[in-house]
Amino acid sequence: MTVRVRFAPSPTGSLHIGNARTALFNWLFARRHDGRFILRIEDTDRERSKPEFEAEILQDLRWLGLRWDEGPDAGGEAGPYRQSERLSAYRAAVDRLLDEGKAYHCFCTPEALEAQRRELLARGFPPRYDRRCRALPSEEVSHRRRAGAAAAVRFVMPPDRIQVLDLVKGDVQFLGSDLDDFVILRADGTPSYNFAAAMDDCRMGVTLVIRGDDHLANTPRQMAVARALGWEPPRFAHVPLIHGADGGPLSKRHGAVTVAEHRAAGILPEGLANYLALLGWSPPPGTNEVMDLPTLSRHFALDRVSRSPARFDAERLAWFNRQHLRRASVERLIEQLGVVATPLTRRAVEVLRRDASGLAAIRESVSALMEEPASPVGGPDYAVLVAARRALAEEPATEAEAGSLLDELGRQLGLPKRAIMHALRGALTGREHGLPVASILYILGGEETRRRLERAIGALPAARGAS
Numbered sequence: 426m427t428v429r430v431r432f433a434p435s436p437t438g439s440l441h442i443g444n445a446r447t448a449l450f451n452w453l454f455a456r457r458h459d460g461r462f463i464l465r466i467e468d469t470d471r472e473r474s475k476p477e478f479e480a481e482i483l484q485d486l487r488w489l490g491l492r493w494d495e496g497p498d499a500g501g502e503a504g505p506y507r508q509s510e511r512l513s514a515y516r517a518a519v520d521r522l523l524d525e526g527k528a529y530h531c532f533c534t535p536e537a538l539e540a541q542r543r544e545l546l547a548r549g550f551p552p553r554y555d556r557r558c559r560a561l562p563s564e565e566v567s568h569r570r571r572a573g574a575a576a577a578v579r580f581v582m583p584p585d586r587i588q589v590l591d592l593v594k595g596d597v598q599f600l601g602s603d604l605d606d607f608v609i610l611r612a613d614g615t616p617s618y619n620f621a622a623a624m625d626d627c628r629m630g631v632t633l634v635i636r637g638d639d640h641l642a643n644t645p646r647q648m649a650v651a652r653a654l655g656w657e658p659p660r661f662a663h664v665p666l667i668h669g670a671d672g673g674p675l676s677k678r679h680g681a682v683t684v685a686e687h688r689a690a691g692i693l694p695e696g697l698a699n700y701l702a703l704l705g706w707s708p709p710p711g712t713n714e715v716m717d718l719p720t721l722s723r724h725f726a727l728d729r730v731s732r733s734p735a736r737f738d739a740e741r742l743a744w745f746n747r748q749h750l751r752r753a754s755v756e757r758l759i760e761q762l763g764v765v766a767t768p769l770t771r772r773a774v775e776v777l778r779r780d781a782s783g784l785a786a787i788r789e790s791v792s793a794l795m796e797e798p799a800s801p802v803g804g805p806d807y808a809v810l811v812a813a814r815r816a817l818a819e820e821p822a823t824e825a826e827a828g829s830l831l832d833e834l835g836r837q838l839g840l841p842k843r844a845i846m847h848a849l850r851g852a853l854t855g856r857e858h859g860l861p862v863a864s865i866l867y868i869l870g871g872e873e874t875r876r877r878l879e880r881a882i883g884a885l886p887a888a889r890g891a892s
């Protein structure tokens with residue numbers, strides 16, 4: 426049987442890294458088992474779902490390198506892949522359940538439900554729907570419906586035991602009698618999450634649902650819906666959530682929590698994916714932890730997913746990011762930086778990635794180097810610059826070669842190295858601090874170096890009549 430897994434985001438906000446990890450685990454599992462990775466957009470909440478969020482989520486998944494085999498844009502035999510485009514199928518299934526007595530109309534207003542809830546709480550009971558509409562005679566239901574009364578549809582929750590053989594949590598048992606007759610179709614005609622997700626997982630042939638364990642409580646409801654509709658539910662693997670340093674679920678108060686924020690902070694997609702994969706999953710012993718996506722997918726298995734929450738550690742993420750900065754090709758980094766590929770930017774990236782913490786720092790340094798200094802700083806020495814113009818006529822092929830040219834210049838001028846560096850850095854970059862001068866010479870290249878020296882010399886008072 427082909428493995429079919431899905432990632433089912435609700436487009437009600439930016440892609441949180443917890444959800445990104447869920448997507449990644451599903452993707453890794455699909456790749457590992459030569460299966461299909463399905464993207465399904467759960468947009469039945471009309472008020473909170475926005476096409477902009479959907480577009481952003483798709484963009485973030487692509488950026489992470491997670492391509493889906495079936496989805497709203499990719500198509501596929503189990504489509505449509507947007508729940509808002511499947512409404513007639515949900516309604517038909519609800520009608521079937523109504524006909525079979527497995528669901529019923531509920532006319533309770535939100536105010537009446539709230540009053541019920543408060544009363545139960547006050548009496549020390551769990552706030553559960555008291556099923557009063559389940560007992561309504563069918564003539565009364567038809568009569569109220571014909572009169573145009575608003576009605577939701579509730580599921581008749583069978584009281585039996587429901588066993589979830591979870592691939593991460595193990596054997597988890599629920600009693601249907603402890604669960605609500607939950608709403609499956611809202612009065613506005615849209616399906617509830619538990620109903621739509623359960624139905625789609627079956628209709629789309631999903632074999633395994635991998636998701637955060639905040640959804641574990643939904644699982645018996647979804648399994649009951651699937652069975653009421655005559656399907657065998659998929660298997661489940663509930664992954665513990667990601668927590669912040671204080672032990673609470675990761676949220677905005679812990680800092681950057683979306684994929685977009687990490688991208689803006691200069692994290693490479695391969696760095697983020699690598700780190701997220703290891704948040705809650707451990708590779709087999711002896712495996713190098715720094716891995717690209719294909720390597721991760723070769724090792725990924727659910728039996729090494731932890732049963733306890735993972736702690737998000739921004740420093741460890743930064744470490745993984747640095748490892749990937751060193752490994753990535755210069756071309757890949759140029760593409761991620763979004764800068765124009767020129768000999769100068771290529772050399773800059775080659776040098777800067779050695780010590781940079783992230784892409785943002787590289788981007789900043791590259792643009793500083795590309796910018797011609799408005800005026801040299803630090804009162805450069807005229808004699809040094811003129812001598813440098815002559816000595817640096819050669820194009821240094823490496824930083825080491827640029828270093829030798831500088832040594833030679835020092836010997837010629839009989840000046841301390843520091844004074845020479847200071848004068849050259851000021852003339853070439855307009856700054857007093859920064860990269861080693863040998864690196865600057867190498868990055869700028871012979872022609873650009875000479876051009877900047879000419880300009881600096883021309884701007885000096887001593888240039889008048891002397892050069």
Ligand code: GLU
Pocket residue numbers: 433434435467622635636640
């Ligand atoms: N739309 C749900 C969410 O984003 C999907 C949960 C699930 O995977 O079933 O939380």
